[in-house]
Amino acid sequence: xxxxxxxxxxxxxxxxxxxxxxxxxxxxxxxxxxxxxxxxxxxxxxxxxxxxxxxxxxxxxxxxxxxxxxxxxxxxxxxxxxxxxxxxxxxxxxxxxxxxxxxxxxxxxxxxxxxxxxxxxxxxxxxxxxxxxxxxxxxxxxxxxxxxxxxxxxxxxxxxxxxxxxxxxxxxxxxxxxxxxxxxxxxxxxxxxxxxxxxxxxxxxxxxxxxxxxxxxxxxxxxxxxxxxxxxxxxxxxxxxxxxxxxxxxxxxxxxxxxxxxxxxxxxxxxxxxxxxxxxxxxxxxxxxxxxxxxxxxxxxxxxxxxxxxxxxxxxxxxxxxxxxxxxxxxxxxxxxxxxxxxxxxxxxxxxxxxxxxxxxxxxxxxxxxxxxxxxxxxxxxxxxxxxxxxxxxxxxxxxxxxxxxxxxxxxxxxxxxxxxxxxxxxxxxxxxxxxxxxxxxxxxxxxxxxxxxxxxxxxxxxxxxxxxxxxxxxxxxxxxxxxxxxxxxxxxxxxxxxxxxxxxxxxxxxxxxxxxxxx
Amino acid sequence: xxxxxxxxxxxxxxxxxxxxxxxxxxxxxxxxxxxxxxxxxxxxxxxxxxxxxxxxxxxxxxxxxxxxxxxxxxxxxxxxxxxxxxxxxxxxxxxxxxxxxxxxxxxxxxxxxxxxxxxxxxxxxxxxxxxxxxxxxxxxxxxxxxxxxxxxxxxxxxxxxxxxxxxxxxxxxxxxxxxxxxxxxxxxxxxxxxxxxxxxxxxxxxxxxxxxxxx
Numbered sequence: 124x125x126x127x128x129x130x131x132x133x134x135x136x137x138x139x140x141x142x143x144x145x146x147x148x149x150x151x152x153x154x155x156x157x158x159x160x161x162x163x164x165x166x167x168x169x170x171x172x173x174x175x176x177x178x179x180x181x182x183x184x185x186x187x188x189x190x191x192x193x194x195x196x197x198x199x200x201x202x203x204x205x206x207x208x209x210x211x212x213x214x215x216x217x218x219x220x221x222x223x224x225x226x227x228x229x230x231x232x233x234x235x236x237x238x239x240x241x242x243x244x245x246x247x248x249x250x251x252x253x254x255x256x257x258x259x260x261x262x263x264x265x266x267x268x269x270x271x272x273x274x275x276x277x278x279x280x281x282x283x284x285x286x287x288x289x290x291x292x293x294x295x296x297x298x299x300x301x302x303x304x305x306x307x308x309x310x311x312x313x314x315x316x317x318x319x320x321x322x323x324x325x326x327x328x329x330x331x332x333x334x335x336x337x338x339x340x341x342x343x344x345x346x347x348x349x350x351x352x353x354x355x356x357x358x359x360x361x362x363x364x365x366x367x368x369x370x371x372x373x374x375x376x377x378x379x380x381x382x383x384x385x386x387x388x389x390x391x392x393x394x395x396x397x398x399x400x401x402x403x404x405x406x407x408x409x410x411x412x413x414x415x416x417x418x419x420x421x422x423x424x425x426x427x428x429x430x431x432x433x434x435x436x437x438x439x440x441x442x443x444x445x446x447x448x449x450x451x452x453x454x455x456x457x458x459x460x461x462x463x464x465x466x467x468x469x470x471x472x473x474x475x476x477x478x479x480x481x482x483x484x485x486x487x488x489x490x491x492x493x494x495x496x497x498x499x500x501x502x503x504x505x506x507x508x509x510x511x512x513x514x515x516x517x518x519x520x521x522x523x524x525x526x527x528x529x530x531x532x533x534x535x536x537x538x539x540x541x542x543x544x545x546x547x548x549x550x551x552x553x554x555x556x557x558x559x560x561x562x563x564x565x566x567x568x569x570x571x572x573x574x575x576x577x578x579x580x581x582x583x584x585x586x587x588x589x590x591x592x593x594x595x596x597x598x599x600x601x602x603x604x605x606x607x608x609x610x611x612x613x614x615x616x617x618x619x620x621x622x623x624x625x626x627x628x629x630x631x632x633x634x635x636x637x638x639x640x641x642x643x
Numbered sequence: 644x645x646x647x648x649x650x651x652x653x654x655x656x657x658x659x660x661x662x663x664x665x666x667x668x669x670x671x672x673x674x675x676x677x678x679x680x681x682x683x684x685x686x687x688x689x690x691x692x693x694x695x696x697x698x699x700x701x702x703x704x705x706x707x708x709x710x711x712x713x714x715x716x717x718x719x720x721x722x723x724x725x726x727x728x729x730x731x732x733x734x735x736x737x738x739x740x741x742x743x744x745x746x747x748x749x750x751x752x753x754x755x756x757x758x759x760x761x762x763x764x765x766x767x768x769x770x771x772x773x774x775x776x777x778x779x780x781x782x783x784x785x786x787x788x789x790x791x792x793x794x795x796x797x798x799x800x801x802x803x804x805x806x807x808x809x810x811x812x813x814x815x816x817x818x819x820x821x822x823x824x825x826x827x828x829x830x831x832x833x834x835x836x837x838x839x840x841x842x843x844x845x846x847x848x849x850x851x852x853x854x855x856x857x858x
Contacts (some may be wrong), residue, residue, distance in 0.1 A: 160806040243714050248648060251713060255686035296687060327846070519749050628690045 201231040248627040252561070261565045262301030264293075269407045272303045272332050275622075276634075279614035283315040283436075283506075284430055285640040288536060290618040294512055295630035298564050305332040305423070306510050309339035311347040314354070318346035319432045320391070323448060323510035325422040325480055326631070329411060333402070334421030336396045338481055341394030342387040342427055349383045350429070365434040368500070374557050377498055384429050384441045385492040392481050395421050401430070422480040422612070424448055426467065426508055430638060437502045438640055442466040444495050447480050449514035451524040452503040455539075459591040463524055466497045466506075469514070505537060506638040512631035515620070525587055526576045530624070532597045533574035535605060535616040537637060539598040552596045556581040558604055561625045571623040574600055650753045651692045652709055652743050653830055654785070656731050658762035661797065663722035667763060667814040672720050674823030676743045681827040682712055688831050689713060691754070695738060699731035700724035701767075709742040726764045729771030730781055732804070732843045741786050756785040760804070761828050763814055766796035776803040788829070788847070790822060791857070807857055808857040809850050821851040 264271050276291040293304035305324030310425065312318065318344040324331025353360055363376035399418045402408050408416040424446025431439040442450045450467035485491045507527065517523035531537040544552065556579060558572035574597070590597070610616050621633040657671055675696070684686040696707040701724030707715065733784050739756055746752030766772035779787070780803075789801035793814040801808045811818045829847040850856060 243710065246711055246713060251690060251711070254713060255689050258684065258686035258689070299686070515751075518751050521748075626648075628650075630687060630690070 126166065137212045139230060146151045146306055156453075186406040192199060252625045252627050256561050259295050259299055259564045259630075261298050264303050265301060265593060267407070267423070268411055269402075270333060271331075271510075272307075272336070274304070275618055276308065277614045278310070279612050280310070282312050282317050284312075284317050284432060285638055286538075286613075287317065287319070287636065287638050288613045288617050289319075289634075289636035290614055290621050291466060291634040292618060292622040292632065294632040295564055297350055297632060299630075303332050304632045305335055306512070307332065307335040307339045308508075308634050309343040310634050310636070311343040313347045313351045315432050316347075316350055317451070317638060318343055318350075318387075319508050319638065320346075320387075321426045321448065321508050321510060321634055321636060322481075323424045323446070323512070323593045323632065323634070328420045328422050330402075330408060330416065330420045331423050333398055334482065335423040337394045337398040337421075338391035338425050342391040342425065346383065346427070346429060348430075349386065350380075353379065353383060361432075362434075363438045364431065364439050364500070376440075380429070380431065380439070381441050381443075381496050381498060382489075384443050385489055385496060387427055388425055388443050388445060388492055389487070389489065391425055391427075392486055395423075395481060404600055406635070419480075419482055422482040424510070425481045426450055426510075428466065428506060428508055431642065432643065433500055434643070436500050437643070439498065439500045440466060440503070440506060441496065441498050443492055443497075444468050445483075445486055445492075446479050447511040447514065449507075449509055449517075449520050449524070450497075451507045451520070451527075453505040453525075453528050454501065454503040454506065455505055456502065459525075459588045462591070463521075463528075464501075464503060465524065466499060467514075467520075468495050468497065469511075476608040504640045504642070506640065507531075507635065508637075509635040510632065512629070513634035513635050515631070516624075516626045516629050522587075525591070529576040529579075529587075529590060529594070529597060530620070531575070531617075531637065532594055533576060533579070533601050533604075534620040534624075535601040535610075536613050536620060538639060539594050540612070541595045541598040544595055544599065548593050548596050551583055551585065551593055552599055555579055555596070555600050556582045557627075558600075561623060563623060571619065572604060573624050574604060575624070647744065647751050649751045650744070651690070651830070651833055652695070652734055652739075652753055652756040653692055654695050654697060654709075654738065654756060654758045655826075656697045656699065656735060656758065656760040657699075658726060658728070658764065658792075659700045659722045659724075660726040660764060660767075661700070661718055661723050662726075662763055663814075665722075666816060667792075667819070668720060670814065670816040670819035671761070672763040673816065674819050675717055675720070677713060677820065678823045678827045679712070679717065682830060685831050692830050692833075695742070697731055697734050697738065699727045699734075701727055702776075703727050703730035703734045705734055705738055709738070714846070723802065725767040726762065727768045728760075728762060728766035728800070729768040729773070729775045731760075732772065732775035735785075736775065736782065737781070740779075743784070754833075757830065758785045758787040759829075760787065760789040760801070761792060761822065762789070762796055762801070763791075763793045764795050765800050772800065773803065776800075779804060790854075792818070792822070802857065810855045811858050812853060812855075817852060819839055821853070825851045825854075 148551065207328055257580060264274060274293055278287065278289045280287045287310055289310070291304065291306045291308055297304055305326065310317065310319045320339040322335035322339050324335035347611065357379070360376050360379065363372040366373040396418065399416065399421050403416050412420065426444045426448050428440060428442045430449055433439045439454060444467045447469040448467060449465065449469065452464040452466055454462050479486065505528065514520060517527045532539045546565045558571040558574050559578065560570040563569040563571050580587065610619060617635065622633060659668065663671070682692060692712055693709045694712060694715050695705060695709040696755055697703060697705045698720060700722070707720040735758065743756055744750060744753045787805035788807045788809065789805050790809045790811060791798045792811050794844045796810070798808050798810055811822060825848065832846065832848055
């Protein structure tokens with residue numbers, strides 16, 4: 124697949140495809156700005172289940188910043204978008220099939236007109252999304268503004284440590300309005316280490332996508348270079364991180380590596396500054412904004428994860444997060460209750476709070492990043508990094524991230540062996556609802572069938588715990604989905620899923636990078 | 644798992660006092676009708692915005708509770724009596740407290756409510772009004788836009804509720820239509836800018852021609 128340009132370690136600290144930027148003109152001049160009154164965000168608390176909380180991590184040795192990684196030569200952008208399969212084929216008939224949302228619930232024809240206080244039976248979310256599906260329009264990305272970005276970014280890459288599957292899709296809102304996707308992601312590697320960076324450009328800023336792209340590339344490039352230097356200068360580090368956590372050498376090593384991860388966030392910020400300065404006098408940007416370009420116009424979140432093999436201790440995962448989104452670690456072999464660790468620390472507040480951005484003044488110092496760094500070591504084998512466009516659909520993350528994990532198996536993104544199903548599993552399989560189809564926003568004539576764990580749990584009366592024990596049922600259901608499509612690459616399936624799963628009120632750009640770590 | 648979506652609550656506070664009798668109240672009716680038809684064609688508004696109507700004359704009441712757009716039925720609006728704007732603000736406060744969901748560990752909170760108040764006069768329940776306006780300001784729980792319609796409207800009272808006060812010169816059907824078109828544009832824009840971070844300032848479109856932003 125041409126568009127799945129590898130961006131592996133052979134292309135040294137490589138980053139992902141490059142795009143250019145643009146954004147749709149704002150509303151006419153003189154917007155009325157309402158005052159904000161959001162309460163301050165509470166300081167995020169450490170999650171106690173982690174192997175080490177950030178407080179235990181020794182202050183990182185200021186890692187001497189190595190010479191800036193060479194600008195990552197990015198492979199050509201993927202131009203073509205994958206064809207979403209036409210699925211006029213009938214889904215396999217199943218008992219208890221749930222009808223498509225369009226039909227599932229007739230709208231109450233008339234509410235009590237004369238008794239306005241009588242509470243109406245609320246519509247189901249599916250009834251609403253079934254109705255709005257036909258109203259979403261597709262408008263292409265305008266090519267007449269600076270730096271238009273590609274419609275899709277889709278990557279499937281084998282690394283020594285495991286398979287990376289990543290995709291980013293333009294949200295329905297941006298498709299409807301004909302504006303750019305503001306998300307970006309990049310990855311890089313050094314030996315058997317893997318680094319993933321994801322950013323969500325601020326929705327309110329027209330050129331935030333440039334900040335998102337530049338920050339991802341810079342952080343990914345810096346991490347590969349920096350870890351390579353560390354491994355050369357402190358050759359004991361790879362062994363030290365396998366020692367007991369109480370051991371001073373291990374604590375020191377973790378501190379050094381966490382410091383490098385934090386440093387990559389600062390490098391990302393510097394790259395955004397540089398990107399701002401090279402554009403600040405360019406009239407093309409000012410013309411779109413109707414004013415000079417501002418540093419804050421390049422605002423975005425940043426989520427960084429480093430995956431470092433730690434021998435018998437499993438893998439060391441270090442993450443640092445500025446702004447919203449989520450980073451989750453799943454141990455697929457653990458019991459349900461201990462299978463999930465959240466590695467992200469989103470900012471949040473009372474009315475759903477404000478987010479910090481990489482461009483916020485306080486993100487220029489390491490201090491602010493200490494609280495945003497998490498370290499975990501163990502057997503977890505699946506790392507999921509996503510922007511808010513996905514994370515927000517799995518709220519609260521503490522429990523719902525497992526539903527995301529199930530959705531990724533059921534839709535053919537994460538691998539799970541079907542094996543031979545027991546009689547009980549076959550019985551469960553038969554209770555599963557048929558895939559639910561919605562029209563593809565890009566082409567309403569194409570229906571895209573997908574599995575929804577939420578519906579599976581509802582119609583099978585399984586608990587999430589029971590589904591965890593019977594994941595092979597999901598894996599089988601996913602094969603059936605495949606029968607209706609011709610996508611045999613997990614990244615394409617991820618792209619299709621991100622591009623088409625429907626949640627009411629969810630129309631943001633969606634980016635998800637999954638790493639399936641091989642057994643050591 | 645929580646099935647709640649994050650809603651954008653929208654409250655319309657409509658002055659139905661005696662001075663609105665005739666063309667003005669008819670224009671309000673038409674305006675609400677047009678507002679609904681506009682919003683019902685917008686997928687983002689349909690998925691997120693919930694609408695409620697509070698009317699006030701000698702008394703105030705919520706005639707339509709916070710309702711899904713797809714289920715929203717136009718209220719019956721009649722004009723009579725005085726201008727109990729203070730009572731209307733108290734009704735609003737009670738509704739926001741009862742209907743708007745706060746974020747919690749397990750529940751997505753609603754977006755900050757958007758309130759549009761339209762009046763052609765000044766409160767006749769001045770003491771109630773002063774207290775309610777103060778309470779509302781202290782709550783900081785909503786983004787409020789107040790519109791003074793016609794020559795008799797007193798913007799100094801409205802300024803006690805919010806910094807965002809608009810003035811339209813006449814109560815004509817044309818001006819009223821422009822006002823409601825602007826309200827629908829504002830709701831659409833708000834439902835679009837939601838991902839621009841909840842709780843943060845919401846940008847609204849520039850007011851329609853002939854409207855003045857009261858400084």
